[in-house]
Amino acid sequence: MRHLSTKMVCVVCLVALVSALTAEGASLQLSIGIRETNSAGTIFGDGGSSGGIEWVNRDGQTLIADGTWQLFTFTPATDPLLAFAGTTANSMLEPGHEWAVLEHIRILNDMGVTDPVRLWIDDVTNTVASGPVVQDFEAAALDAEVMFQEPGFSGSTASNLLPGSMTAVSNSMANSGSQSLQTDFQFVDGTPTRWVRLTTFGTPNQPNPRVRIIEPGAPTPTISFYAKAMVIPEPGSLLLACGLSLAVVYRRPRR
Numbered sequence: 001m002r003h004l005s006t007k008m009v010c011v012v013c014l015v016a017l018v019s020a021l022t023a024e025g026a027s028l029q030l031s032i033g034i035r036e037t038n039s040a041g042t043i044f045g046d047g048g049s050s051g052g053i054e055w056v057n058r059d060g061q062t063l064i065a066d067g068t069w070q071l072f073t074f075t076p077a078t079d080p081l082l083a084f085a086g087t088t089a090n091s092m093l094e095p096g097h098e099w100a101v102l103e104h105i106r107i108l109n110d111m112g113v114t115d116p117v118r119l120w121i122d123d124v125t126n127t128v129a130s131g132p133v134v135q136d137f138e139a140a141a142l143d144a145e146v147m148f149q150e151p152g153f154s155g156s157t158a159s160n161l162l163p164g165s166m167t168a169v170s171n172s173m174a175n176s177g178s179q180s181l182q183t184d185f186q187f188v189d190g191t192p193t194r195w196v197r198l199t200t201f202g203t204p205n206q207p208n209p210r211v212r213i214i215e216p217g218a219p220t221p222t223i224s225f226y227a228k229a230m231v232i233p234e235p236g237s238l239l240l241a242c243g244l245s246l247a248v249v250y251r252r253p254r255r
């Protein structure tokens with residue numbers, strides 16, 4: 001009987017922890033910014049950092065922070081664009097440009113999440129006529145920053161975040177294989193306009209990744225990636241969740 005009670009407490013506590021981790025359907029809006037470099041070359045090679053930045057389908061896709069992998073796909077040639085920064089940022093692609101750089105993933109805190117967020121990215125893909133080109137983080141060194149800087153790197157959005165954000169290749173989660181790119185960050189408050197410019201600018205490994213955005217005579221290229229996120233409750237709310245479930249168990253009559 002005592003063992004059963006202990007088991008029940010553990011199960012209920014685990015359920016409480018999991019539901020606390022999903023934080024009642026918390027979500028973030030994900031979109032991308034592309035830099036209008038028009039520098040031809042190897043996909044995901046260093047495309048440089050000159051040219052304006054357009055947002056692609058800004059804040060148009062939702063990442064539900066429930067710990068599942070979700071696919072995000074962008075088609076710069078046909079998605080709505082919105083000017084972000086730089087002289088060529090005019091909410092349209094520059095005529096004749098076939099190449100760009102994946103400058104950042106924009107993470108909007110539209111629901112005002114204030115607990116720490118852990119977000120993983122895997123299988124960043126530029127799909128072109130010859131097939132998909134994929135960064136799956138399988139060959140990357142653990143703990144390295146690859147493709148994306150730490151969330152607090154960009155001066156555009158650093159003031160939206162508490163200090164201590166990080167990005168590192170991790171084997172804690174994976175959509176493909178056994179590795180992905182993990183980012184940890186926490187917004188300074190719940191203001192729903194705060195966002196992260198998770199930039200590729202000058203990243204130690206694979207900076208300014210070049211992408212193809214138009215291929216004349218071929219299907220329109222896409223840029224996609226998988227993401228998953230969890231909101232990590234502060235220790236106080238964890239204990240509260242556990243304490244509440246223990247109380248529920250102990251109130252149950254014994255059979």
Ligand SMILES: [Ca+2]
Nearest residue numbers: 088090092094
């Ligand atoms: Ca433009």
Ligand SMILES: [Ca+2]
Nearest residue numbers: 136176177179
């Ligand atoms: Ca992977």
